[in-house]
Amino acid sequence: MIQIENLSIRLPGFVLRDICLHVTPGEFFTLLGPTGAGKTLILDALVGIIPVTGGHILINGREVTGLPPERREIGIVYQDNALFPHLSVGENIRYGLRYRQKDRRKTGLNTDKLTEWLGIRHLSERSVLNLSGGEKQRVALARALATEPSVLLLDEPLSALDPNFRADIRDRLRRLHRETGVTVLMVTHDFTEAHFLARRTAILNRGRIEQTGPVREVFQRPVNPFVADFVGMKNIFPATLKRNVASVGTLRICLAAGATGDCIAIRPEDIRVLPADSADGTENHFPGEVTAVSSHGIYCDLCMQARDVHFRAILPYREVVASDLREGSRVTIAFDPADVHVLRSQP
Numbered sequence: 486m487i488q489i490e491n492l493s494i495r496l497p498g499f500v501l502r503d504i505c506l507h508v509t510p511g512e513f514f515t516l517l518g519p520t521g522a523g524k525t526l527i528l529d530a531l532v533g534i535i536p537v538t539g540g541h542i543l544i545n546g547r548e549v550t551g552l553p554p555e556r557r558e559i560g561i562v563y564q565d566n567a568l569f570p571h572l573s574v575g576e577n578i579r580y581g582l583r584y585r586q587k588d589r590r591k592t593g594l595n596t597d598k599l600t601e602w603l604g605i606r607h608l609s610e611r612s613v614l615n616l617s618g619g620e621k622q623r624v625a626l627a628r629a630l631a632t633e634p635s636v637l638l639l640d641e642p643l644s645a646l647d648p649n650f651r652a653d654i655r656d657r658l659r660r661l662h663r664e665t666g667v668t669v670l671m672v673t674h675d676f677t678e679a680h681f682l683a684r685r686t687a688i689l690n691r692g693r694i695e696q697t698g699p700v701r702e703v704f705q706r707p708v709n710p711f712v713a714d715f716v717g718m719k720n721i722f723p724a725t726l727k728r729n730v731a732s733v734g735t736l737r738i739c740l741a742a743g744a745t746g747d748c749i750a751i752r753p754e755d756i757r758v759l760p761a762d763s764a765d766g767t768e769n770h771f772p773g774e775v776t777a778v779s780s781h782g783i784y785c786d787l788c789m790q791a792r793d794v795h796f797r798a799i800l801p802y803r804e805v806v807a808s809d810l811r812e813g814s815r816v817t818i819a820f821d822p823a824d825v826h827v828l829r830s831q832p
C-alpha cells in the first residue's frame with residue numbers, strides 16, 4: 486500500500502504541490518501526465534532519492550519519508566532499465582538481493598520462477614550488452630521483483646520499446662501483477678496502457694493532480710478542459726450554459742441534463758457525419774462542410790466546420806471512402822446530447 490499525503494517538492498523552476506495519492510494493497514495504479522508534469526519526481530520521492538519539502542510518504546502504513554532508499558522495500562524499473570553493463574543477466578537479477586530486508590514480505594517468488602515467467606531463464610549467463618530492448622526490460626523487471634518488494638514502481642517501462650515488444654511486456658506485466666499481488670504504481674504517457682493494466686489513475690499537470698479515479702471514469706467524465714484534452718476529447722469549446730442548452734459561437738447545442746460549467750467537450754468518435762440533407766432541424770444536427778481529411782490507416786481524422794464552430798471526428802477509413810468524404814464535402818454534423826460533457830475550466 487502506498488499513501489502519499491500532501492507531498493510537496495520545491496525545486497528551482499518547478500514545484501510539486503500538495504500531492505495526495507492512495508494506492509491500495511495489490512492495486513495497479515497509473516500516474517498519467519504530459520512531459521514535465523512531475524511524474525518521475527513523485528517516484529523519486531517514493532524511492533527516497535530526492536528530498537521532499539513537505540508531506541508524508543507511507544508504505545504499508547509505515548512512515549518512510551526520512552528513510553534511506555534501501556530501507557523502503559520498494560522496487561523500481563526505469564524507462565531505460567538501468568542495467569549494470571559489466572554484469573551478466575543472472576548477476577544483474579541477483580544484484581538487489583544483497584540489500585533485501587530480513588523481515589521482507591515473503592511471496593514465495595524466487596529468481597528461477599521469475600525468470601521462467603518472464604521468459605528469460607535461458608539468458609542467465611549472457612551479457613546484458615547485446616540483449617534486445619524487450620529482453621533488457623524483462624531483466625530489469627526480474628531484478629526489481631527478485632527482492633520481493635511490497636511496492637513496485639515503474640517509470641514508463643514500455644515507452645522505449647517497439648510496438649511488438651511493448652505488447653509482450655505489457656501482457657507479462659499484467660500477468661506478473663496478478664500472480665504476485667504486488668502493489669504497482671506505474672508512470673506513463675499512454676492512456677491505452679492505463680486502460681489495459683490499471684483500475685485507477687491520476688492525471689498530473691504542472692506539479693498538481695487534476696483528477697483521480699477509475700480509468701474508465703476519467704476517460705469518459707473528465708472534470709476540466711485539461712483532462713478532457715489529455716484523454717483525447719478534441720472538441721472542447723468555451724460555452725454559455727442556460728438550462729439544457731450550451732451556446733457555442735452561433736450554435737445552440739442541446740445537453741442531456743442541466744449542468745453548470747463554462748466549457749463543453751465531445752469525443753471525436755461520438756460525432757456522426759451524415760449526408761447533407763439530414764439536418765432537418767433535429768437537435769444537435771448541424772449543416773457543415775469538411776475542411777480536411779487525414780488518413781491514419783484504418784481510421785481517418787476529419788476536420789469540419791458548422792457556421793463559426795470547428796469540429797473534429799474520427800471515422801473508419803472504409804466509411805470515409807464509401808461516403809466519398811473529402812475536403813469541401815457538404816455534410817451534417819450530428820451527436821447525441823448524452824455525449825456532450827460539461828466541464829469547468831476553474832475548480
Ligand SMILES: Nc1ncnc2c1ncn2[C@@H]1O[C@H](COP(=O)(O)OP(=O)(O)OP(=O)(O)O)[C@@H](O)[C@H]1O
Nearest residue numbers: 496497498499518519520521522523524525526527
Ligand atoms: N533534480 C532536479 N532539479 C531541478 N529540477 C528538476 C529536477 N528533477 C526534475 N526537475 C524538473 O521538474 C520537472 C518535472 O520533472 P519530471 O521528470 O518529474 O517530469 P515527468 O512528468 O516525469 O516528465 P517526462 O514524462 O518527460 O519524464 C521538470 O521541469 C524537470 O526539469
